[in-house]
Amino acid sequence: MRGAIKLAFGPLAVVLLMAAASNDPADRLPNPAQEAHARALFRDIRCLVCQNQSIDESDADLAEDLRKIVRGQVAQGRSDGEIKRYLTDRYGEFVLERPAFSLGNALLWGAPFAVVIVGGAALLLRRRRAPPESLALSAEEEARLIEISSPLP
Numbered sequence: 026m027r028g029a030i031k032l033a034f035g036p037l038a039v040v041l042l043m044a045a046a047s048n049d050p051a052d053r054l055p056n057p058a059q060e061a062h063a064r065a066l067f068r069d070i071r072c073l074v075c076q077n078q079s080i081d082e083s084d085a086d087l088a089e090d091l092r093k094i095v096r097g098q099v100a101q102g103r104s105d106g107e108i109k110r111y112l113t114d115r116y117g118e119f120v121l122e123r124p125a126f127s128l129g130n131a132l133l134w135g136a137p138f139a140v141v142i143v144g145g146a147a148l149l150l151r152r153r154r155a156p157p158e159s160l161a162l163s164a165e166e167e168a169r170l171i172e173i174s175s176p177l178p
Contacts, residue, residue, distance in 0.1 A: 062099050
């Protein structure tokens with residue numbers, strides 16, 4: 026039984042130790058409130074290397090650098106808006122997990138829907154339109170069609 030417990034908790038202990046090692050206590054702010062504030066900001070900032078992770082989740086070197094920048098800004102007493110503005114000025118709006126609403130973002134998100142709506146409207150209008158006269162059969166063509174399609178005697 027003891028062997029099974031060691032076998033089950035061994036990998037869990039290794040994972041926990043690795044997670045603890047990735048957060049170097051020397052990097053943390055001495056003020057617990059400031060550290061909590063910085064950690065909350067980490068979740069709102071995207072790792073530019075990983076792109077699908079926040080800097081709180083990422084182990085990339087750039088994410089570590091961004092965490093140091095955020096901690097430094099928090100230690101200086103800057104607000105969330107000032108810190109995010111500083112990062113977007115340096116790295117662009119992509120650094121934010123939830124970018125601010127702007128006309129450019131609205132166009133970016135709305136353009137695919139607009140293309141689908143315009144395309145659907147064009148298809149509907151094309152279907153409703155009567156065929157042009159040039160496509161209608163003449164009397165001679167209709168007679169020839171009847172002659173061709175009638176069963177052989």
